Amino acid sequence: MLERFGTRIQIALIAAMALAGAWVxxxxxxxSQVPVHFNAQGEADGWAAAGLGLFMLPVLALGLLALQWVLPQLDPRGDNLRKSGKALATIWLAITLLLALVQAQVVAMSLGLSGPAPRLPMLLMGGLFVFMGNVLGKLRSNYTVGIRTPWTLDNERVWDQTHRFAGKVFVVAGLLLVALSMSPLPPQWQAGAICGTALAAAAVSVLKSYWLWRRQRGGT
Incomplete structure (x- = not known):
């Protein structure tokens, strides 16, 4: 039920993105050219022809939607992906929503209705981490989505424990980014803060998976 609802919302968002792009x-x-890349200050520093720049993100979101249907057929543990439907629906919807918000910024700046938004990237990434962290613990073992280390793929119990732990780590990381987005942090530091927080959360999760695997095997 949730999967179908999430898919409908995704389709609606993609349609809105495409219609907004067509109208602009x-x-x-x-x-005319439109902004397609933004620097740490939220200023446009990359441009593309309107025909490309206004439809690039809707096409990307549509490709993501198609990928959702293909992955269970390609993954050797496709049944586990299907059993993770609710968690995956939340992740796909969160990513599509992020793309839609970026599209809204592109549209607004193309029309001169909005200026630089230096806090937006950090706020969006923080929100994405919180959404993903809340459902990571519900993912079943698979080869395409999640903390896919040799140790989590080797042992389902290690997979489950790692993802429950990683879920909490990414929620904390997301809340930290949201808090930093509202702080007086200099804009030029934001890209580093986002990358550093993401890498730290991923590294801690990977190390935890190895530690759990060693413990399962009776190692020290």
Whole structure:
């Protein structure tokens, strides 16, 4: 039920992204360019032709939607992916929502309705981490989504314990990024803060998976 609802919301978001892009495309003069990349200050520093820049994110979101249907067929543990439907639906929806919010910023800046948004990247990534962290513990063992180390893939109990732990780590990491987005942190430090927080959360989760695996095997 939740999976179907999440898919409908994704389709609605993708349609809204595409329609907004088409509407802006018709408003702009021929040969116009739109922002497609932003620096640490939230200023546009990369541009593309309107036909590409306004539809790149909707196409990416559509590809993500197609990938959801293909992955269970390709993954050797596809049945576990199907059993993780609710958790995966939350993750896919969170990523699609992030893409939709970035598309909204591109549309607004293309029309001159919005200026730089230096806090937006950190806030969006923090929110994504919180969403993902809340459902990581519900993922079943698979080869495509989650903390896929040799140790979690070797032992389902290690997978479950690692993902419950990693879920808490990523929620904390997300809340930290949200808090930093509201702090006087200099904009030029934000990219480093996002990357550092993500890498630290991933590294701690990977190390935890190895420690749990060693413990399962009676190691020290």
């Amino acid at each position: 495309f018709l408003q702009l003069p021929e040969g």
